[in-house]
Amino acid sequence: LRSRVGRLIADRMPTGVLVSPAQQHGGPFPASTQPGFTAVGLPAAILRFTALQAYDNVPDALLPPELRDRNPGGLPRWIDQHCTTADIGATP
Structure with a gap:
């Protein structure tokens, strides 16, 4: 789709x-x-x-890998006004 x-x-x-x-x-x-x-x-x-x-x-399982909460590839992402490579929900 x-x-x-x-x-x-x-x-x-x-x-x-x-x-x-x-x-x-x-x-x-x-x-x-x-x-x-x-x-x-x-x-x-x-x-x-x-x-x-x-x-x-x-749901997370249906998202492309780049948009899922886990970030095993370490892609830089813009989350809550901060650039990060951490998983979503991970404590810094």
Whole structure:
């Protein structure tokens, strides 16, 4: 699924927003892609949504190895506003 979706949700319902060809995002017709007024206009949309995938309440066992609580490879990660190579939940 990672190659086809931008968000995986586990044990929860999605927002219910339907994405369709007729959907518009910038106020009344005609739709606007002006970056200051829409979440889909460029470049503002890229600045708002830079993650390629989001994992929402996904169990640790189903996450990619780089995102799991354990960090056996010692990858530097940004956790709670600190760069660390420790496991999540480990005491420093």
